Amino acid sequence: xxxxxxxxxxxxxxxxxxxxxxxxxxxxxxxxxxxxxxxxxxxxxxxxxxxxxxxxxxxxxxxxxxxxxxxxxxxxxxxxxxxxxxxxxxxxxxxxxxxxxxxxxxxxxxxxxxxxxxxxxxxxxxxxxxxxxxxxxx
Amino acid sequence: xxxxxxxxxxxxxxxxxxxxxxxxxxxxxxxxxxxxxxxxxxxxxxxxxxxxxxxxxxxxxxxxxxxxxxxxxxxxxxxxxxxxxxxxxxxxxxxxxxxxxxxxxxxxxxxxxxxxxxxxxxxxxxxxxxxxxxxxxxxxxxxxxxxx
Numbered sequence: 577x578x579x580x581x582x583x584x585x586x587x588x589x590x591x592x593x594x595x596x597x598x599x600x601x602x603x604x605x606x607x608x609x610x611x612x613x614x615x616x617x618x619x620x621x622x623x624x625x626x627x628x629x630x631x632x633x634x635x636x637x638x639x640x641x642x643x644x645x646x647x648x649x650x651x652x653x654x655x656x657x658x659x660x661x662x663x664x665x666x667x668x669x670x671x672x673x674x675x676x677x678x679x680x681x682x683x684x685x686x687x688x689x690x691x692x693x694x695x696x697x698x699x700x701x702x703x704x705x706x707x708x709x710x711x712x713x714x
Numbered sequence: 715x716x717x718x719x720x721x722x723x724x725x726x727x728x729x730x731x732x733x734x735x736x737x738x739x740x741x742x743x744x745x746x747x748x749x750x751x752x753x754x755x756x757x758x759x760x761x762x763x764x765x766x767x768x769x770x771x772x773x774x775x776x777x778x779x780x781x782x783x784x785x786x787x788x789x790x791x792x793x794x795x796x797x798x799x800x801x802x803x804x805x806x807x808x809x810x811x812x813x814x815x816x817x818x819x820x821x822x823x824x825x826x827x828x829x830x831x832x833x834x835x836x837x838x839x840x841x842x843x844x845x846x847x848x849x850x851x852x853x854x855x856x857x858x859x860x861x862x
Contacts, residue, residue, distance in 0.1 A: 586776020592731070596730025674802050
C-alpha cells in the first residue's frame with residue numbers, strides 16, 4: 577500500500593506540475609522576471625499547494641504514525657544557518673539560469689527531451705559532488 | 715513592474731498547485747515523508763546504506779510517467795528551453811549542489827516547509843526566489859540587452 581501511495585503521489589505531483597505550467601522553463605523565467613514583464617502564475621501554484629498543505633501538516637503534527645502506520649519523518653525545527661542560506665542562494669541562480677527546478681525537470685525528462693536530460697544529469701552530478709564532500713563518519 | 719497578462723494562467727496554475735498540494739499531503743499522511751523532490755532524489759543517490767530506497771524510486775517513477783499519462787487525455791503543453799547546453803550543465807550543477815546544501819528546493823521548502831510554517835523554509839524560499847529574480851534580471855536585462 578505504501579509503495580502504491582508513493583507512486584500515486586508522484587504521478588499526481590507530476591500532473592500538477594504540468595497543469596501548473598512549471599514544466600515550461602520560459603514560463604518559470606517569466607515568473608522570475610519581476611523587473612521585466614512579470615507572469616505571476618507561479619505564485620498561484622505555490623499558493624494553491626500551500627493552501628492544501630497547511631491542512632495536511634496540521635493533521636500530521638497530531639499523528640504518532642502515518643495513516644498507513646509508517647513512521648513520520650517530519651524535520652525537527654532547526655535554526656537558520658549559513659549552509660541553508662548559501663545553498664538556497666546557489667539553487668536560485670541555477671533555477672533562474674535554466675528555468676528548471678528539480679521536480680519539473682524530472683517530469684519533463686519523462687518526455688525524453690535531450691536538453692532536459694542534460695540538465696538532470698548535471699543536477700545528479702551536483703548532488704553526487706555534495707555527497708563526496710560530506711565527511712564519511714558522523 | 716509590468717504584468718505579462720497574455721501569459722498569465724491563474725486558474726490552471728492554481729489547479730496545478732492544488733494537485734501538488736494533494737500529492738504532498740498523500741505522501742506525508744500515508745508514507746510519513748516530505749515531498750521534497752531534491753530530498754527524495756538526493757536520498758536515492760546518497761551513499762548511506764540505511765536509506766530506504768523503494769518508495770523513492772516509485773515516487774520518482776510517478777513523476778517520470780506523468781507526461782505519458784497526460785498524453786492519454788490531451789496534448790502536452792509546450793516547453794521552451796532558452797538556455798544552451800553549456801548553460802544547462804552549469805544550471806544543473808548549481809541546482810544539484812544548492813538544493814542539497816540548502817536541504818530543499820521549491821517543493822521541499824517552498825511547498826512543504828511553508829505549509830508546516832517552518833522558519834528555515836521561509837528563509838530558504840526567500841533566498842532562492844531572490845537569487846532567481848537577480849539571475850533572470852542579469853541574463854535578460856544586462857547580458858541580452860547589451861547584445862551579449
